[in-house]
Amino acid sequence: MANKVRVTALFLVLAILIATFGAVSVVQAKTVGDVEKLEIIEEGQQTDCTLRWHRVKGADGYQIFQSVSDKKAFDKVKTVEGKKNTRVQLTDLTPATVYRYKVRAYKIYRDKEYTGDFSPEMTAYTLPGAPKVEASSLSEGSMNLRWSTDTGAAGYQLQYAKDKDFSADGAQTMDFKAGQNSAVLEKLTEKATYYVRMRGSMAVGSSTKYGPWSEVKSLQIAETVKLPANIDKDKPMVALTFDDGPAFDGSTGRILDVLEKYGARATFFMVGTRINDNTKKYLKRELELGCELGNHTYNHDHYGKTVTEADVVKCSDAVYKACGKRPTAFRCPGGNMSSVMQNTAKKEGMIIAYWSVDTEDWKSRNPAQIISQAEHGAYDGSIILMHDIYSSTADAVEKIVPALVKKGYQIVTVSEMIQAKTGKAPQAGQQYIDYKTINNNTH
Incomplete structure (x- = not known):
């Protein structure tokens, strides 16, 4: 009997040990350690x-x-x-x-x-990507910069120098906030070549981290514009301006023929969508004749506060693509000024031109009325408004130009007239009614 009890007890102990071992094994099978040294x-x-x-x-x-x-x-x-x-x-x-x-x-x-x-x-x-940088020099001693802001950066750092290695002695550094995508550098050495690069920045804890540098851009700084030798500062002058072109019917070409015949120049405010393979020849000819290229927004669909920065910049891009030169003057559609247009024109290095003589050629389409408005309204330093997309305007210009020349007027661009009569270069972002009157609140 005692032996049976001992055997039974032995089996119980063994069973308990097996169960305990099995339980421990299951726990171990389910247990996984912690990750260390990440x-x-x-x-x-x-x-x-x-x-x-x-x-x-x-x-x-x-x-x-x-x-x-x-x-x-x-x-x-x-x-x-x-x-x-x-x-x-x-x-x-x-x-x-x-x-x-x-x-x-x-x-x-x-x-x-x-x-x-x-x-x-x-x-x-992760670092911000490299911004895309565009640089241009539209007025003497200055550089206009624009850069992309889709890199996720909290800010941007600019470096510019006269040597492409950006040596510590000569390199200048500027920092910009994330919301800014353009800047104008002034008091640079005229005719000197500058090198420019940018990179995005971000905050990581208490430190600042920088992304890769952009592609280096090189640019020669514009020199002070010299007036054509045939402009006499002491004689009266007017500026003929033309909106909405280039014309599809050849009217722009006819107007250029008249200007060339009389040694005259004008400022053409162009609409970006009208610049194509058939009309870009007019832009090149305008440059050859010494005329001034102007911006009248990309499609002329927006007015006043509805005009966006893109409406303006896209037009300048179209002009540049067609002839290799960006506009230096801007006119608001309908003459309706806004802060967006003024600020964008300043960034792009463009003066803004209103007018002091309105021929209303778009309304009358009558050459005789257009001629009368221009001749009777003209005065020394005036800006005359016309549109080069109408054949009636081209007809009128054939009479207006020789008539004004006969009266002793020099026919020049808006920028030439302002500089000749004031002795100073016109200011980008300022709207001129005539050579001396500035009004930035036209509606």
Whole structure:
């Protein structure tokens, strides 16, 4: 009997040991260690970064969680299979962004997933992309800059110098906020070549990080404009201006024929959509004759406050593409001024021209009336408004130009007239009613 009791007790102990061992084994099978030594081994790129950590014994893989900037929530963005695979590259990240990461190990037991605790958080960042920079010199001693702002940067840093290596002694540095996409540099050396580059910046903690430099742009600075030798400052002069061209019917060409015949010049305010392979020849001829290229917005569909910066810039781009020179003058559609147009004209280095004599050629389409309005309205320093898209205007110009010349007027561009009569270059972004009257509130 005693032997039976001992055997039974032995079996009970054995069963308990087996059960205990089995329970421990199950717990061990479900348990996975914590990730340690998480580190960022590659950061400071524009769209990717690389993480690395120590291997966790018994893990089947690892889960990577990401939080963007100051958001509290983490999202699982990647799963890495294999306990020995302890490195991952995260791609397609947003430029100029601060990220936080944490990693945990996992294992699969009987088709269920078990995870360890998260690693301590690590912070990484991506850099802003390189901005695209455009540079032009539209007036003496100055440089007009524009740059793209789609890099995600919190700001931009500009460097300019006379040597392409941007040596510390000669390089100048300027910083701009994220909302700014243009600037005018003044008091530069006329006729000197400057080199320009920009890069985006962002804040990471208490430090500032910079993205890659843009492509270096080189530009020769414009010199003080010299008036044509045939302009006599002491004799009366007028500026003929033409809106809405170039004409599709050849009227612009006819007007240029008259100007060339009498050694006269004019300012042409063009609409961007009218510049094409058939009309760009007029722009080139205007330049050959010494005429002034003007901007009248891209499509003339917007007026006053509805005119956007893009309406203006797109027209200047079209003019440049057609003849290799950007406009130096601007006229508001309908003469309705707005702060957007004024600021954009200043950025683009363009004066703004209103008028002091309106021939109303668009309304009458009558050569005799147009001639009368121009001849009787003209005075020394006046700006005369016409439109070169009407054949009736071309007919009138054939009479107006010789009549004004006979009266002793010199026929010049708006900018030439202002400089000749004031002794100073006209100011970009200021609207001239005639050679001396400035009014920036026309409606």
